Amino acid sequence: MTTNSTKRTPRDQPEQPRKHNENTPVSQIEGRHPITEALRAGRPINRVFVLESARTSRRKSPLAELAQQCRDQGAIVVYANRATLDKMALSEGHQGIIAEMAAHDYADLDDVLQETERYGKTPFLLLLDHVQDPQNLGSILRIADGAGVTAVVIPKRRSVPLNAAVAKASAGAIEYVPVVRVTNLSQTILSLKDRGFWIFGTDATAETRYDNVDFTGKIALVIGSEGAGIARNIRNHCDVLLSIPLYGHINSLNAAVACGIVAFEAARKRRQKS
Secondary structure, eight states, X not given: OOOOSSOOOTTSOOOOOOOOOTTXXXXXXXXXXXXXXXXXXXXXXXXXXXXXXXXXXXXXXXXXXXXXXXXXXXXXXXXXOHHHHHHHOSSSOOTTEEEEESOOOOBOHXXXXXXXXXXXXXXXXXXXXXXXXXXXHHHHHHHHHHHTOSEEEEESSSSOOSOHHHXXXXXXXXXXXXXXEESOHHHHHHHHHHTXXXXXXXXXXXXXXXXXXXOOSSEEEEEOBTTTBSOHHHHHHOSEEEEOOOOSSOOOOOHHHHHHHHHHHHHHHHHHHO
């Protein structure tokens, strides 16, 4: 979607935005922080729908200031009541602002690795095996950003795509972490091994502790789904399976928590080595 050269005034009635299903890449983001990060990242916003009170309030609210920032970068600003925004929202908690923008593109793995090599960096990938919860994927993107991960790789089938709920949960990290979508995760792992990657997988029954391995060099960390963990064929391709020791009554961690523990340990050891 592109912005028309002749802008409508904020009072003009806009056409109703299309609803997107969960297989559509993000073209609508919601919430103040994700939209702020999108602006900082330079993503073009076509239109922004803002709660009516931001225009009528006598004081300049943070919401009104954010709407002005969107307008300054060329977006059409449309004011709407809360019921309209609730109906448009694809995630919970739009916080009075919804932005329409060009679809978020998936990255190409070869391009990501070539660029990493060009800058003299050693790649660190996260591979997600059928993670289907948008909250978990959004959290993993935040973890990836914080841990300096090169890219996150997801399969096309049986995996949540980059939809509005993921963008919201990522709190803006979706703007900074490349996400690669592949047809066959198993074949991707074999290709990475041919390129010299070591593949680590998380498995609650593994004998090797996550904090007792060398994470330097080209590595990829496989995180399994929320319920079933890593599929057997994927697990068989891993060079090392890692467990996280637990000392309480609950014997499992969700995908994002397990990812965070191992990813930041890997990041710590990689920084020490460098």
